[in-house]
Each structure stands twice: as C-alpha cells, then as structure tokens.
Amino acid sequence: MASRRRFLVFWGIVVWVWYLIYRYLGHEPLIKDACIKINCNFPEHYQRNSFGDIWIYSPLWLIILIVFIMWAHRNWASIKVKKFKAIIITFIAILWIPLSIVISLIVKEELDKIQFYDDALIDLEEKNYLLALDNFEEVKDYKDSKKQIDKIHSEIVKLVPEMIEKEMFWDGYYLDEYLEVLSDVPKYEKKANELAEVARVAETENLVKTRAELSRTAPYEGMSEENVRFSEWGPPTEINKAHDYDSLREERRVKHYKWIEKDEFGRTVTIKSLMVKQGAVWGEPHISRYYQIN
Secondary structure, three states: OOOHHHHHHHHHHHHHHHHHHHHHHEEEEOOOOOOHOOOOOOOOOOEEOHHHHHOHHHHOOOOHHHHHHHHHHHHHOOOOOOHHHHHHHHHHHHHHEEEEEHHHHHHHHHHHHHHHHHHHHHHHOOOOHHHHHHHHOOOOOOOOHHHHHHHHHHHHHHHHHHHOOOOOOOOOOOOOHHHHHHHOHHHHHOOOOOHHHHHHHHHHHHHHHHHHHHOOOOOOOOOEEHHHOOOOOOHHHHHHHOOHHHHOOOOOOEEEEEEEOOOOOOOOEEEEEEEEEOOOEEEEEEEEEOOOOO
C-alpha cells in the first residue's frame, strides 16, 4: 500500500513539474510586457512559444525514457552478465535512434508552423490578404489561425465594395480573387454573389466610359498595348515584329505598329507609327505626312 502511494506521489510530482514547465516556460503573453501592467489569466492572455510547441509533445518520449531509466537503475546491480549489460546499452541506443528521428520530425513540423504563422502575420500587417490567407490555411489549427482567417474574410467583405466604388477592376487589384475567396466561405457566399454582380455591371460601365475616353486620345508613350487599338488612331493597319522576335529576351522584343492612310486615288497621305515594348508604347509615336501634287 505504501509502495503504491509512493508511486502515485512520484508520478503526481512528475506531472505537476511537467505542467509548470509547460505553463511558465512554454508560454508568453499575447501582448508583450502586458502582464507587467495588468493581471493576466492563464491561458486566456497567453500563447504558446517555440519551447511550448516542442514541450507539449514530450509525453511521447519522456515518460518512456524515464520509466526505462528507473527500471535499469533499479535492476542494474542484479545484472551480473556483462553481455546482458551490453544488450541493454544497445537496446537503449536502438530505442533512442527512432525516438530522435520522431522528435526531430515533430520539431521540424512545429518550426514550419511557426514560420508559416509568422509570415502570415507579416502579410496581414501589410494587408497582403491573399498571401496571409494562404499561410494561415497551412497552419489552420495552430494558435489563433482560424480567428485570423475569419478576420481576413471580414476585412475583404468591407474592402470589396470600396474597390468597386473606386473602379479598381484591373490586374493588380485582386478584386476577382477576393470575390472568389468570399464565394468559398458559406457565411459570405450570398454576399459574394451579390457583390460579383455589382462588380460586373460597374466594370461594364467603366469599360464603356474608358473606351469612350480612349477614342478621343492619341497614343502616347507608356500607353498599354491593349489600349492602342481603342485610341484615337483606331486599329493599326499592320503590326510587324522585330527580326527573330520569338528568340529574343523579353526586354528586347519590339513590335512596330503602323497606320497607313490613303486618299481616294490610293496614294499614301499619312503614316502613323509607334513601337511597343514589354506591353506598352515605347518612345513617342511618330506621324509622317505626304503631300500629293494633283
């Protein structure tokens, strides 16, 4: 009976020490230095740190190791055969190798989680919502990742109407990507569909207005290549690529646009030309006029 009591007391102390290490060494305040000024409650105001992420898995190997060491220590004096001692030492070594591998894999997994989580926080702070979502999704069950994902969704819901109002429809603004994200969230699916329809109508109206403005604008240096045909000059008469265009590096590829105007006799009156490089008008457009003597 006394032996059993000692056994329970011993393991009670082990568990208590394990918990104290986990609580005081494995956690830190959610807000740095906040617990100096206010009374923090555990675990509401704390989050696990790197040591805590590793220590929480210690029961996988620590208990086995402690029990084995206790058994070996208790029976070591009664073991007379050196060969048997060698077997035990070998057994310990063999046991430690897979344990080390398992522990290293667990540690690597936890470190990867930490990296994804930290990257996600940085992306969120910089309002790179899509990148932040990707990183939080990788560690959805880690710390408050689910809460952060919900926070991003709510931010996107507020952001999308503002983007539609400011006519931010083009590449680089991620409006379509934001709508796609919201459509995959049951809570916001209906709202996403409504916003998508509003965006479609607004984008159509914006396109009509933009095309009308372009039709009154002559090509200029820096104009997007896709807008050139909608400019005051209209679609080009011909487009010629530089020699060996496809074999050139991107920054060396040049296209030559020409607009050739002729009179009723088929004589060339005006030649307008410009060059396009890397998706935009390169240099100033040029106009050559030819006067015919009747």
